[in-house]
Amino acid sequence: MTDTVRAALVERGLTTAYEARPDDQRNDYLGWIRRAKRPDTRRKRLDQMLDELQRGGVYMNMVWHG
Numbered sequence: 040m041t042d043t044v045r046a047a048l049v050e051r052g053l054t055t056a057y058e059a060r061p062d063d064q065r066n067d068y069l070g071w072i073r074r075a076k077r078p079d080t081r082r083k084r085l086d087q088m089l090d091e092l093q094r095g096g097v098y099m100n101m102v103w104h105g
Contacts, residue, residue, distance in 0.1 A: 056092040
């Protein structure tokens with residue numbers, strides 16, 4: 040996990056929500072963010088992950104029952 044992602048999770052109080060997700064989802068999110076070529080795309084993906092963690096019940100724009 041990059042320092043940027045970790046800081047964003049802490050800032051938004053979502054570390055526990057992130058850690059509650061299954062390992063495969065956490066790895067998917069991090070890889071998806073990391074693979075973005077442009078900084079603005081990385082930020083958009085990070086924001087999506089944070090939003091989904093905050094809302095709960097959503098994973099990669101799909102309904103998720105955790």
